[in-house]
Amino acid sequence: MVSITREDVEHVARLARLTLTQQEVQVFTRQLSQILAHVDTLRQVDVSGVEPTFHAVPDLVNVTRPDVSRPGLPVDEALANAPQRSRGYFRVPRMGKEE
């Protein structure tokens, strides 16, 4: 039986770059425990010697195309949806906190 703690939920939220409210932490701690208890039935299955299926089409291998340049999206179109842009780039807040 798996049990998920508040700390687990807060850790996973950090990994996923999600800020959760205290209430969300509480609800997810309960719900994720329930869901994981449910999927725990997979432990009953004997999977020894079984290869994983990562993909439903078995005969499909890496698909490549000739390495030649093709026209792409013009910069203006690529930036058209950006919340903030500057001189042909996406603009974002500074990466680190000021000392």
Add this chain to the structure above:
Amino acid sequence: MSELYRLSVAQAARALRAGEVSPGELLASYVERNLEMEQLTHAFITYDPDRAAKDAQEVTRRWPELGWSVLAGVPAAIKDNMCTRGLLTTCGSRILDGFLPPYDATVVDRLTRAGMVLLGKTNMDEFAMGSSCESSAYAVTRNPWNPGRVPGGSSGGSAAAVAAGQAAYALGSDTGGSVRQPAALCGVVGLKPTYGRVSRYGLVAFASSLDQVGTFTRSVEDCALVLQVIAGHDPKDSTSVPRPVPDYRAALGRDLAGLTLGIPREYFEVALDPGVRRQVEEAIHDLEDLGAKVGECSLPHSEYALSTYYLIAPAEASSNLARYDGVRHGLRSSGDDLESMYQNTRHQGFGSEVKRRIMLGTYALSSGYYDAYYLRAQKVRTLVKRDFELALERFDALVCPTSPTVAFGIGERVDDPLTMYASDVLTVPANLAGLPGLSVPCGLSEGLPVGLQIIGRPFDEETLLTIGHALEKHRPLDPEKRGPLYRPGGDPYVL
């Protein structure tokens, strides 16, 4: 001719060919129908009749060169997770607020070339995560058969629009049943083609090893017509398979004699509504009467399919949804630095179901748990797939219910994720195995539609269409024309 919106795609195409109606008149009928139905169904996130009128004019202009296309001039709707150039595409999420894609999804491009008149973008569970359309950030779509019930999900808007006469056909996407289940609950035909049959380029990714674009139509013939246009290899989607596309219409009207149908025992052992069980069993008897040979089979790992799905799909989703960070498109929340901007954007932009699945998927992929959850699930997936391979050696197709219940009440399952997830128990296995599945209306229970699901061999959509078409002719859902397509807007509904 009035009530043109009631024509099937095939009927509308004939009327357009014969010059009995123009694309503009057909569109006008749909726009008028939308006025009386949309306030009840909330099927659309974006509805743009002006844009559709331009499409209709363009089709009229191109008419001489569109002779090859039966879809030319027929009004359609697209689920809001497929990119439409310059037309709002939200995925039912606040995080894509205002997103105007710079390109068309390949399926949209193919339909446009075939003369589609695009009415708008349909409502859906946020990022296609849900079975009821209730997790949309924009509206709750209602089932046109009974507005107190859900339309199913995640492609609930597409299903409701087609059922209510707000679109002649629609596209949806199916990751764990998101086309077949709402089709069943709304009494329309829903096809999830084989993984690899239809391009996903421009379909916003949810779980990439499971996602497939599918169709909603009011008849199996219409399903064949739409599939014909969207199927085929696309160099822009490396998972689309370069196989010739057969003539799907030729599969209609074929004799069922000689076909063998398997009934997966385990699919009838889950808790089925008695009315669903009855209608599906009767439909299977009908198929037997029509000449098919029916026998029982076993898919022994079925009981593990749902758990397998609810590890694999969230794991893939947690990775795919990492791109929503407020940098390139959609919502951006403020933050003192980059990291807090990411976190605030995702906190405000995602709804609770999406957060729950990102959390579940991130957990299943995280260090120390990968082998126990994700890898184990992928191995069980192999066993689920193998069950189907063995069964489909003996049988041409498998038949079972699409959904264990008819449309459930709005709000009934929202607070209980596990009960909501169980709505998908009969549809997720085909996604895990990459197989095609067709849901065809097969009767009513409690006055609500029941769907028969037909699951076939990879790339054998033809057999599904043959069986579905025979059933539809023999067992029409609504012979007395009492369904939502024939109702005047508003009148018989009490909200």
